[in-house]
Amino acid sequence: MASMDQSKIRNFCIIAHIDHGKSTLADRIIEMTGLLTSREMQAQVLDNMDLERERGITIKAQTVRTVYKAKNGEEYIFNLIDTPGHVDFNYEVSRSLAACDGAILVVDAAQGIEAQTLANVYLALDHDLDVLPVINKIDLPSAEPQRVIDEIEDVIGIEAQDSPQISAKTGQNVGDVLEAIVERIPAPAGDAQAPLKALIFDSVYDSYKGVIVFCRIKEGTVKRGTPIRMMATGAEADVVEAGYFGAGQFIPCEELSAGMVGYLTASIKNVKDTRVGDTITSRDNPCAEPLPGYKKVLPMVYCGMYPADGAKYPDLRDALEKLQLNDASLQFEPETSIALGFGFRCGFLGLLHLEIIQERLEREYGLDLVTTAPGVIYKVHRTNGEVIELTNPSNLPDPAEIEYMEEPMVSAEIMVTTEFIGSIMELCQERRGIYLGMEYMEETRALLKYDLPLNEIIYDFFDALKSRSRGYASFDYDMKGYVQAELVKLDILINKEEVDALSFIVHSSTAYERGRKMCEKLKEEIPRHLFEIPIQAAVGSKIIARETVKAMRKDVLAKCYGGDITRKKKLLEKQKEGKKRMRQIGNVEIPQKAFMSVLKLDDR
C-alpha cells in the first residue's frame, strides 16, 4: 500500500494534569489495540526512562502506532503522541500538539480540573485541536464524574456530557474511548503530491543510525533517498530510512506521506541540527513557507556543576556531551571556581530539567556532583551602555560600573481551593509577586493570577505552594519578559575568605534575610575545626549577617568494649571518609553537602 488512506488515520495526544492517569490510559490503549499482550507490557510502556517511572511524569515525548479494528469493521491507524507533562517542557508540548489533529483530555473524576489541565487545554485549542474529554478514575470512592463533567463545560466551555467515563487502571469503558477516537477526532488532511513539509516534534540520538527525527508529514511524501533540508537550521541530508513507531521499537516502511506520523534517519550527527519545531522539506522541491511556530528554546535556569572528585572532570564533560546528543536544550560551558575547581556552567529549561539532568549524571554516569545555587539570566546594563547577560554571579561587574539590572518575570496562574487563597496570596507576596487578579472557577475554586520574578520560583516555590495548600494548589507559568529590579550580589565569607561558589544574586529587600539563613545553614553544615570559624554574609564590603562555628574542644570515643576494635575503626573511618568529601577553602574544610544545602533555605 504505497499511499495510506488518510481517512483511516488518527493522530492524537493525551493531555492531563500530573497523576490524572495519562500514562495508564496510554498503556491501556496500546494493550487493547493488540500491539502488545498485557504480559508483554511493562507497566507504562511509554515512560521508558527509570526516572520517568519513578517520578510518574513523562520527560520526553514518546510516540507509538497501533492498529484498531473499529465496530464499523474498518481498521484504523492510531498514532499516539505522548507529550511531556511539565511546564519546563512547554515548548516541546506545543510542538507535539502541533503534530496532532486531536487531543484526549484526561480529567481525574475526583480531583477535577487543575491549573495545568487548563494550560494544556488552552495550548491544544490554540493549535485548533479537537478536544475529547475523558473522565478517569471513576472506580475511586471519591469520584464525582457528573460534577467534573459540569466543571469541564463551565470552565473550559467544551461539550462533555457524553464523554467516556472510564477507569484506565481497571480497563473499564476504555473501549468507549477507542470508538470516540474514531468518531470524534478528525482524520488528517494534506496533499501527498505537494512539496514536502514535515514538522519535527522530537528527536533521539542512536549511536548506529545517528539522529532519529520524529516528524509529522503535513504535505508531500518522503522516502529513502529523498534529499532533505531543515528550514531553520539549514542542515541537509539524504534520508536513509523512514518508518513508524512500534512499541519501544522503530519499524521501517516504504515511505511516509501527508497525514502520517513517523521517523526519519539520515546519518545526522547532532540533534542540534534537528531542532524541535523546525520544518523538514525537500532540497530539490522545497515548500514555499516553513510551518509556523518554530522557536529556538533557550535555557532559563543556570547553575554550576562540579565533579565531587576533581579528577572526574573529563568524565563529567563526556557525560554532558552524551546527554546533549539527545537534549538540544541542555547547554554547558567550562568554568572555574576557586572553591570547587573545574566544572561547567549549565543551562536548563527549568528546575525540573536541572534535577533530571543532575540525577541522570549521577545515576547513569556514576558521577558525584556538587551543584551551585541555580540562578536565572540577569541583564546587567553597564554605565558604558553595554548589556551583559549574566549567568554566573561571580561575573558581576563592579557595582560602580552598573547602571541598572533587570530580572526575568513570569506570568503565573495558580489554581487553588478557596480556603487556601489567603495563604497562597501570602506566599506570592513573600516572593515579590504582583497581583493581577482572581477568577472563581466555581464556588470553591479560584484562579489566581500573578506576575512573579523567575528567580523567586526556581528554588522551591512549587514545594511551598503544595505545603501551604495541603497539596491542593496547582501552578503554571509563562515567560513574560525583563523588568528592572534592585538586585545585589550576596557573598559568603568563611573564615574571612570569599567562597565564590556560594555567591548569588538576590533582590535587595531579601538580601538580609537570605544572608542570615545562609549563615545559619552553613553553621549547621560546617564541622567544628580546631579553631573558631566566622561565617559572614556580605553585600559589597558590608557584612549583613554572621554566625560562628565554635572551635572543636572535644571529640572522644566512648568505651571500647570487649576488644571490638573493628567497630572503633569503623567510626574513625567514617570520620576520615567524611573529611574526604570536603572542599578545602583556606584552612577550612567544607563538606560538599554544604554547597547543596543552601539551595533549600526555606525548609519549614
Add this chain to the structure above:
Amino acid sequence: MCENGKKQSELELYLHIPFCVKKCAYCDFLSVPADKAVQLCYVEALKGEIYQQKTLGLNRRVTSIFVGGGTPSILDGGQMAQLLEAVHDSFHVETDAEITVECNPGTLTADKLSCYRRQGVNRLSIGLQSADNEELRLLGRIHTYEEFLQSYMLAREMGFENINVDLMSALPGQTKESWQQTLREVLSLKPEHISAYSLIIEEGTPFYHRFGPGAGEERLLPDEDTERQMYYDTKDILKAEGYERYEISNYARQGFACRHNLGYWERREYLGLGLGASSLTEGVRYRNHKKLSAYLAGDYGHEDKHRLTRQEELEETMFLGLRKTEGVLLTEELLKVYRGVFERLEQQELLIRENGRVRLTELGIDVSNYALAEFLQSG
C-alpha cells in the same frame, strides 16, 4: 606444660556474658534480660566453646582474663566457678594472671564473691556510674548508691584488693556539683582504678529517643561548657588524689593499670569466647556471631574474619596505642609511613614526639577522634 622448652606465647582471654537484669537506657552493648533457664544453657554452651580451645589453649600462657557483659555477676556463684574451671582446664593460666569479673551492684552476694575468690578472681570492675540516686534512676540502673556501697564494702571484706569503679559524666540533669560529689564520694572509698566516661547518646537506645538530636529533651543534657568543665574536673580531681591517667578514660593508682585493657591498646593477642565476642589471634581479627539461639545450640561460628595487612597493623598500632598517655614507641617503619601525619598533628599541637615515643598532647586527647582518624589510610 612447656615440655620442649619452647617459650609459649601469651594470650588474653575475654568471656562474654550477654545478660542483664534489665537493660540500661543508654546501653548499646550486646546484652538482653534473660531467665535462669537461658542463663543455664548459655553457661553450658560457653563451657563447650572453652573446652573446644583446649588443644591450642594449653600451649598458651594466659596472662589476663576478663569476664564482661552484660552483667556477669548475674550468674550464680557456681556457674561462674564452672566457667573459670573450664578455663583452667583448657588453658595454661599464669599464677599472677589478672582475672577480672565485671559486676553490678544489686547482683553481688557474699556467696558469689567467695566463689570468685576461690577461682582466683583478683579484680572486680563495678558499674556504679553515679553516686546520685536520681541520676541512677534516670539511667535505668537497677541499684541505688547505698546498694553499691554495700557491694563495695562486702568485696573489700572478702579480700578484693583491686577494684575498678565505672563512672559516667555528662548525664541528663547532671550538674558540675553533682559530678564533683560523685567523684568525691567514690574517692573516699579509695578504689584502685576508676574509669570515667562521658555519656554518649547512641542510636537505637531509649536515650536516643529522649535525648538524641531533635528528640525533644536534649536541653536536659549539660551544655557544652558544663560538659567540658566536668571533663577537666575529672582530670584535676583524680590527679590530685594520686590517680594517674594512663588511657583516655582510665585512671589508676600506681601499679593498678588494667592489664587486660592495655592489651587491646598494645595489640596483644586475645581470644574472645561467648556470644559476639571479638578476637585477635595470629594477625587475624574476627568475631563470634551474635545469634543467641544458634549459640545455645553449640554454633560457635565466626564472622567478619579479616587478616590484617601490614598497613592495617600499623594503623592499629597508632590509633590504639595513642589512647595510652605514654603513647607509642617509634620505629623506623612508623616514622617512614607517618612522617607527614606526625608533622601535621605536631603543627596543630595535638601530638608530641620525645624520647623515642610519640603521644597525644592534652589537646590531642581532648580531640582524639580527630587526631586518630588521621592515621587511617585514606582510600
